[in-house]
Amino acid sequence: MCNPLFACNLRGSKAMDEKYFPEKIEEHWQKRWADEHAFEAQEDDPRPKFYTLEMLPYPSGFLHMGHVRNYSIGDALAWYKRLRGFNVLHPIGWDSFGQPAEQAAIKRGIQPRDWTEKNIAHMKGQMQRLGISYDWSREIAAHRPEYYKWDQWFFLKMLEMDLAYKRTSAVNWCPNEETVLSNEQSSGGICWRCGAAVTKKEIEQWYLRTTKYAEELVADIKEIEAGWPEKVLKRQRDWVGRREGAYIDFKVKGTSEKIRVFTTRIDTIFGATAIVVAAEHPVLANLLEDSILKDQIMAFADQVKAARAIKTEDLAEEEEKLGINTGQVAINPFNSELLPIWVANYVLMDYGAGAVMSVPAHDERDYEFAQKYTLAIRQVIAPVVHGQQSEPVDQAPGGDQSMEMKNAFTAYGVLVNSGEWSGLISQDAMREMANRAAEKGFGGPAVTYRLRDWGISRQRFWGAPIPVVYCPACGMVPVPEKDLPVLLPDNAQFTGTGESPLKGVPEFLNTTCPNCGKPATRETDTMDTFVDSSWYFFRYTDPRNDSMPFDRGVAAKWTPVDQYIGGDSHAVMHLIYTRFWNKVMRDLGLVDFNEPVKRLLTQGMVTNRVEGTNEYKAMSKSLGNGVDPDEMIEAFGADAARLFVLFAAPVENELRWSESGIEGAVRFLRRVWTMVYRWRPGYAGLRPAERAGGVRTDFSEAARVLRRKTHQTIARVTDDFEKLDLNTNVAALMELLNAIGDFNAEAANASASDAFAVREAIEALVVMLAPFSPHAAEEMWEGLGHQTSLLKSATWPIADPELAKKDELEIPVQVNGKLRSRVVVAPDISETDLRTIALADAKVQSFIDGHKIVKVIVVPQRLVNVVVK
RNA sequence: GCGAAAGUGGCGGAAUUGGCAGACGCGCCAGACUUAGGAUCUGGUACCGAAAGGUGUGGGGGUUCGAGUCCCCCCUUUCGCACCA
Numbered sequence: 019m020c021n022p023l024f025a026c027n028l029r030g031s032k033a034m035d036e037k038y039f040p041e042k043i044e045e046h047w048q049k050r051w052a053d054e055h056a057f058e059a060q061e062d063d064p065r066p067k068f069y070t071l072e073m074l075p076y077p078s079g080f081l082h083m084g085h086v087r088n089y090s091i092g093d094a095l096a097w098y099k100r101l102r103g104f105n106v107l108h109p110i111g112w113d114s115f116g117q118p119a120e121q122a123a124i125k126r127g128i129q130p131r132d133w134t135e136k137n138i139a140h141m142k143g144q145m146q147r148l149g150i151s152y153d154w155s156r157e158i159a160a161h162r163p164e165y166y167k168w169d170q171w172f173f174l175k176m177l178e179m180d181l182a183y184k185r186t187s188a189v190n191w192c193p194n195e196e197t198v199l200s201n202e203q204s205s206g207g208i209c210w211r212c213g214a215a216v217t218k219k220e221i222e223q224w225y226l227r228t229t230k231y232a233e234e235l236v237a238d239i240k241e242i243e244a245g246w247p248e249k250v251l252k253r254q255r256d257w258v259g260r261r262e263g264a265y266i267d268f269k270v271k272g273t274s275e276k277i278r279v280f281t282t283r284i285d286t287i288f289g290a291t292a293i294v295v296a297a298e299h300p301v302l303a304n305l306l307e308d309s310i311l312k313d314q315i316m317a318f319a320d321q322v323k324a325a326r327a328i329k330t331e332d333l334a335e336e337e338e339k340l341g342i343n344t345g346q347v348a349i350n351p352f353n354s355e356l357l358p359i360w361v362a363n364y365v366l367m368d369y370g371a372g373a374v375m376s377v378p379a380h381d382e383r384d385y386e387f388a389q390k391y392t393l394a395i396r397q398v399i400a401p402v403v404h405g406q407q408s409e410p411v412d413q414a415p416g417g418d419q420s421m422e423m424k425n426a427f428t429a430y431g432v433l434v435n436s437g438e439w440s441g442l443i444s445q446d447a448m449r450e451m452a453n454r455a456a457e458k459g460f461g462g463p464a465v466t467y468r469l470r471d472w473g474i475s476r477q478r479f480w481g482a483p484i485p486v487v488y489c490p491a492c493g494m495v496p497v498p499e500k501d502l503p504v505l506l507p508d509n510a511q512f513t514g515t516g517e518s519p520l521k522g523v524p525e526f527l528n529t530t531c532p533n534c535g536k537p538a539t540r541e542t543d544t545m546d547t548f549v550d551s552s553w554y555f556f557r558y559t560d561p562r563n564d565s566m567p568f569d570r571g572v573a574a575k576w577t578p579v580d581q582y583i584g585g586d587s588h589a590v591m592h593l594i595y596t597r598f599w600n601k602v603m604r605d606l607g608l609v610d611f612n613e614p615v616k617r618l619l620t621q622g623m624v625t626n627r628v629e630g631t632n633e634y635k636a637m638s639k640s641l642g643n644g645v646d647p648d649e650m651i652e653a654f655g656a657d658a659a660r661l662f663v664l665f666a667a668p669v670e671n672e673l674r675w676s677e678s679g680i681e682g683a684v685r686f687l688r689r690v691w692t693m694v695y696r697w698r699p700g701y702a703g704l705r706p707a708e709r710a711g712g713v714r715t716d717f718s719e720a721a722r723v724l725r726r727k728t729h730q731t732i733a734r735v736t737d738d739f740e741k742l743d744l745n746t747n748v749a750a751l752m753e754l755l756n757a758i759g760d761f762n763a764e765a766a767n768a769s770a771s772d773a774f775a776v777r778e779a780i781e782a783l784v785v786m787l788a789p790f791s792p793h794a795a796e797e798m799w800e801g802l803g804h805q806t807s808l809l810k811s812a813t814w815p816i817a818d819p820e821l822a823k824k825d826e827l828e829i830p831v832q833v834n835g836k837l838r839s840r841v842v843v844a845p846d847i848s849e850t851d852l853r854t855i856a857l858a859d860a861k862v863q864s865f866i867d868g869h870k871i872v873k874v875i876v877v878p879q880r881l882v883n884v885v886v887k
Numbered sequence: 888g889c890g891a892a893a894g895u896g897g898c899g900g901a902a903u904u905g906g907c908a909g910a911c912g913c914g915c916c917a918g919a920c921u922u923a924g925g926a927u928c929u930g931g932u933a934c935c936g937a938a939a940g941g942u943g944u945g946g947g948g949g950u951u952c953g954a955g956u957c958c959c960c961c962c963u964u965u966c967g968c969a970c971c972a
Contacts, residue, residue, distance in 0.1 A: 249891070249967080256890090259971065281972060294972090337970080369971045376972090383970055468971055589967090665912070666899060672965090674899065682912055688927095734903095746901065749911035756911090830907040835953045837907055875952050881906050885952050 034698055034801030038691040040655025040684075043797040047807075048149055050796075056809055057096075057151040059107045061559075061575045068104040069576050070096050071558075073584030073592075074113040074551050077159075079137040081144040081647045083624040083637055083663075083675065084585065089150045090660040090790075091621060091669055091744065092583045096151055097789035098739045101814040107576050108151055109558035111158035112138050115166070116547045117200060120480045120519075123512035130480040131508070134161055144647060148656045149793055156561045160550035165557065166482035167503035168567035169549050172599075173485060174496050175606055181227045184494075187473065191219035195515035198477040211514055223475035224484055224543060228594075231601050232467040235594065236260045238601075238612045245617035247670075250589040257590045259468020264452040265371065266461035268293055268348035271356060275304055277348055280370030280466055283380060284455070285447035288436040289398035290375040291388065293348045294341065294360045297322035298367040302344075305359070311345050315361060318342045322363040339364045339387045350375075351460040352451070353437060362387060370466050378426065379419065385426035394418040399431040399444060472595065474546040479510050479519040481544025489531035489538040498532050504540065518542045551592055552599035555579055555614070570608055579615045586620035593618070619669060619742060626675040634674050645675055657791030658683040664790055665748035687794050690755055690783065694798045697765045697776055720761060721775035722825070727757040728779040729822035732815045735786050748790060754783050777802075782815040831856045832883040833865040841882075849876045856882040 035042075051057060072092040075085060096108040112134075119130035138159060145152065158165050176182040190204040191197075194214035203209070204216040228235075236258050239251055263282035270277060277293055295301060297319040306312040322340070341362030348357050357375075364383055365374055378388030378395040388395050397419050430444035439447050449463075456462030475484070483504040485497035497504055507526045510519040520526055520542040531538040553567065559576040560568035593615075600614040625634040626643040637644040650659045662683035667673045717725065731754040738747045758779050763772045781802060788795035788808055796808055804811050824845055829852065831839045839861035843852055853876050856862060862884065869886035876882050 252891075253967070256968070261971075263972080279972080283972080339970080364970050364972095366971065371972090374972045381972070383972075386970095466971085586966090662912095668900080671900090676899075676913070678913055679899075685927095686912085745899090746911080749901075752911055828907085832907085832953075835951095840907075873952060875906090877906060877953095881953090883906080883952055 034695055034797070036695055038688045038794065040657060040687075040793070041652070044147070044149060044651075044656050044793040047793045047796045048146055050807065051149075051151070052154075054807065055155075056807065057106075057108060058153045058155050059105060061572055063105040065103055065105040067107065067576055068099040068581075069107045069555075069579045070099065070581045071108075071555050071579045071583070072110070073582070073588065074111055074160075074554055075141070076113045076116060076118075077134055077137040077141055078118060079140055081141055081148075083626075083645050083647065083673075084621075086148065086647050086650075086659065087621055087624055087663050087669075087673060088583060088585070089145065089148065090663050091619065091742070092581075093150045093660070093792075094664060094744055094789035095581060095583075095739070095742070097792060098814070100151075100809055101785065101788065101812060103813065107558070108153055109156040109158075109555075109561075110145070110150075110152040110154075111156075111554060111558065112160060113547060113551055113554075114138065114159045114161040115481045115544075115550055117202075117478070117480070119161075120478055120512060121514075123479075124514040127512075129509065130512075131161065131506075134159075134480075147651050148647065148660065151792065156558045158554060158557050158561050160482075160547070160554070161480070163503045163505055164562075164564070165554075166550070168553075168557070169482040169545055170485040170497070170502050170504060171499065171567060172549075172553070172602075173545070174499060174502075176226060176602065177486075177496055179602070179605070181230065181602060182224060182474075183227070184222050184224050186220045186222050188218040188220055189223070189477070191217050193217055197515050197517070221477075223473055225471040225473050225475075226598075228472045228598050229467060229469055231598050232258055232260065232469045233465075234601055234612070235469070235597060238597070241613050242616065242618075246615075247586075247618065247620055250586060250593065250618060250620060253589045254594055257469060257594060260465060261467070262463070262465050264448070264455060264461055265464040266351065266375070266455055268350065268357070268375070270301075270305060270359065271347045271349055273305070273346075275301055277301055277359070277373050278371045278461075279373045279375045280464060281375055283377065283444075283448070284451045285430075285433060285436075285439075285442075285444045286377040286380045286398055287350065287352050287375060287451065288433075288439070289377045289379045289396045290350055290355075290357055291378060291394040291396060292358050292360050292376040293373060294362045294365050294376045294384075294387070295373040296365040296367040297326075297361055297363065299361075299372045301373075302361065305344060305346050309345060315342055315344055319361055322361075325363070337363060339383070339390060341387060341391060343391075351455070351458070358393075360391075368470065369468065379423055380427055382426045382428060385423075389420070392420070395420045395423055396435060397423060397427065398433060398435045399427060399429075400434045401427070401429065401431045402443065472546075472548075472598070474549055475543040476546055477518040477542075478544055479506070479512070481547065482549065483520070483526075484541045484543050484545060486541045487529055487531060487538045488541065489533060489536060491536060492531055492533040492538075495531055495533045495538070501532065518544075520544070548592060548595045552596045553603065556603070556609075567608070573609065577609065578611055578613060581617045581619065582615045583619045583621060585623070589620065621669050622667065622671045622673055624663075624673045624675060634672070637675070650680065654680050654684050655687075655793075657794045658687055661687065661748060661790045664744040666745070668745050669742060686752060686755070687791060689759075690787065691794065691798065693755065693758055694780055694784065694801055697773075697780055698801050698803070716769075716771045717775060718769075718772065720763075721772050724757055724761045724775045724779055725821050726824065727754060728775075728782050729817045729819075732782055732786070733817035733819075733822055736814070736817065739789075744790075751783060751786055751790075754779060758783070785812045785815055788812070827879060829856070829879075830881045831859060831862050832881065833862060834885060835883060838862055838865050845879065849878055852876055852878070852882060857884065 070092055072088050096106050100106045114134050119134050122128055122133045123130050160166060173182060190199040192199055192209040192212065192214055194209065194212050199209060199216060207216050209216055236255060243251055261282055263280055264284040265278055265280055267276040267278050277295060279293065302319060306315055339362060341360045344359045344361060346359045348359050350357055364387065376384040376387065378384040378393060379397045380399055395418060433439050433442050433447050439451065452463040483506060485502060485504045487495045487497060489495055507523045510523050512519055527539050527542065529538055529540050530536065556568045556573050556577060560572045563569055596614060600609060601612065603609045604612065623636050626637050626645060628635050628641050628643050635641055635643065658680055662680040663673065665683065666679050731750050734750045735747050758776060761776060763776060784795050784798045784802065799808050799812060826842050827845050828840050828842050830837055831841055839859045841855050841859055843855060853874055866884055866886050871884060871886050873885040874882065
């Protein structure tokens with residue numbers, strides 16, 4: 019029967035099901051959230067903003083578990099921040115241009131647009147069944163003209179800023195089908211369709227000058243390093259590859275030619291025994307003009323180039339070093355020594371200056387090369403002997419040490435055999451010698467970067483058309499802004515062979531020159547899809563703007579992104595390009611900060627056991643170890659799937675899929691549900707006066723213990739959310755549930771203070787569960803008698819430190835570092851009292867009996883260690 | 888080869904950053920309820936030992952009253968880079 023305190027009038031609360039039926043409540047709340055526009059962000063909301071973002075998915079057609087993990091993390095954060103009173107922007111969209119749509123067109127004759135839209139519709143349904151709290155009113159898709167118009171707009175701006183340009187470069191080419199291949203399509207050096215050997219072909223392509231921002235891309239890392247994983251930043255630093263060194267110009271004897279080399283070790287220049295240039299080096303043609311060796315050397319250079327063309331990215335093992343002496347000699351400007359000029363395959367044209375000074379004594383590659391071609395090896399750096407001044411041993415200049423040196427000595431040291439520079443240490447010599455080169459005009463300090471310009475041309479259909487026109491009279495003419503977007507045609511032929519499908523659509527190809535009005539043809543290259551993903555999260559802030567990519571002021575309210583979440587496979591490309599794009603937008607006056615993303619979280623992979631083995635590998639179709647999110651939702655519910663994914667491992671770790679693990683998550687939700695159900699009449703019946711129970715003083719010991727656990731849990735969960743330690747967070751909620759279960763009271767006859775303690779615990783638990791399992795949390799919140807949904811009537815609970823405080827402490831007592839006993843004391847006990855109590859403990863006594871106490875270490879609130887002899 | 892990160896029960900993982908190792912969950916064991924249970928509930932579960940006690944965070948050494956945590960050497964795994972002058 020009803021306890022009179024908790025009158026059975028439920029004050030209008032909806033009857034709660036006795037059992038947890040995920041499919042029923044999930045559908046109900048998904049609809050209700052949509053009807054209430056619960057997750058739509060308004061920029062005039064006065065609360066502080068929080069922008070949480072998950073990486074834009076490619077609409078392959080099916081969500082995989084990696085997505086589920088990604089979105090579950092982001093959604094937990096979004097819910098948490100909302101409940102903490104933030105105005106949260108949590109949008110989603112589609113990276114919907116790209117190769118697979120075109121391959122589907124080739125294989126199955128379906129238009130890329132239809133294939134893509136169908137996939138989006140399906141995946142959107144899956145996301146909604148997961149109940150991710152996206153603001154769907156801001157949804158965007160890269161392949162729609164309203165979006166790619168602005169890709170084109172940015173391209174025109176970059177053209178004006180001289181950040182976009184065209185030059186020839188090599189692409190993977192299938193000679194059989196006469197078509198350009200992507201790296202994936204040419205993997206292993208053979209064409210994915212016909213198996214022909216892939217070659218390289220030089221074609222004209224569009225580039226963006228990322229190198230212009232190389233320095234900033236490194237330097238600005240300091241602005242984000244607090245919020246980005248170090249492993250990502252390291253890869254970005256390596257990608258940009260900033261190196262300090264010097265340029266030196268070597269005159270070619272008997273000509274007016276100079277060969278410029280870059281070196282990071284100018285201190286070794288007296289050890290240079292050759293100049294080595296890349297096969298593509300332009301100086302070669304002039305150098306060999308009158309040489310009898312010309313044909314032979316050019317043949318060698320061609321052979322190197324050809325070998326490089328065949329070499330594909332995934333066969334990047336080191337090749338044998340090959341070279342040929344040109345017969346010409348260069349003059350070392352530091353000592354006027356004559357050095358033979360070689361051509362070799364290990365020198366790359368597109369790094370540094372395309373030529374190096376070969377210092378075999380102090381560079382491993384040069385050493386290997388010199389050994390092979392019996393070039394002189396001369397040591398000019400000696401190790402610094404620790405603790406004593408090392409003696410510069412000068413040997414006769416030109417002395418060859420090929421026999422003595424078994425390895426290159428690549429460390430810094432002290433200069434020997436280096437004329438006036440001998441005796442200096444490397445670091446000083448590098449600086450002073452570079453300055454000398456600058457004074458004398460044959461070089462100077464220099465910085466180079468590994469970063470290259472970003473090639474954005476794709477000879478494909480399914481991308482944003484590059485908005486330029488080629489006119490026989492006016493040349494290359496940008497499409498005027500007012501004529502954007504340059505629309506993709508509705509139909510094209512997809513054969514997978516021959517030229518880009520756009521070339522076969524006359525209505526697209528043929529146009530008039532914006533300049534002179536005469537017939538002209540359009541550029542048929544489309545843009546790399548990394549263009550779309552470089553700025554999409556700005557578009558979310560102002561997704562329907564039709565006069566600008568986004569409004570400066572509106573974007574400024576939301577950006578930069580507070581938390582970005584995605585896989586670390588994007589550590590370099592996407593995340594470098596988007597940083598680059600941000601800097602361009604800054605220079606265009608669209609944003610006023612240097613870095614678009616404050617905090618980055620890289621989630622780990624989701625793996626599953628490969629059937630018949632004990633190995634866990636990333637889920638994939640080919641391995642047959644994939645898990646379908648829809649099946650999971652059907653079997654266990656979205657809430658349990660999400661809860662498990664967040665609980666099973668720290669977000670950065672690999673996540674091993676486990677069917678029994680997700681069953682555990684369902685069990686937990688059921689237990690919470692049952693607990694809420696059991697105490698439901700109590701809550702509903704409590705009068706407002708009793709709800710203000712914080713002032714009550716009549717709590718039993720057990721109730722105080724429960725309240726302590728409640729407030730400790732609130733503090734812990736809140737803290738862990740800031741660190742995104744979601745797995746320990748779920749564990750804390752489980753502990754709280756266990757504590758409620760341990761509390762020995764029945765709803766039907768509990769005292770008011772007991773009921774208060776339980777209600778406090780359950781309400782906190784339900785609210786804190788919302789980020790993990792929002793549907794169940796909403797339903798239980800309602801079941802607790804609340805009239806409106808969580809975001810309208812709940813706030814994140816606040817921990818009361820007084821209530822969280824323990825009223826006694828169990829202090830471990832060690833003897834010689836070994837745990838021997840525990841003593842129970844008041845938390846504010848003095849050090850001396852704690853020491854006395856510990857020493858008086860009977861068990862401790864038995865261990866120190868007969869020994870001499872050497873020392874007693876007392877760590878307040880923590881432990882006592884008695885050291886005896 | 889170079890660089891980075893990581894090695895804790897049968898498994899995923901905790902450990903307030905130098906202070907009770909193994910939270911929480913999975914699995915397993917026992918019991919209860921049940922015609923039955925792959926449901927639910929209760930209890931147990933690092934290892935050795937009957938117990939007292941001992942051992943234990945990849946291996947070895949060190950610092951410290953005290954080490955999963957700090958230092959040195961080694962082993963293993965994962966990831967990244969791969970002629971970048």
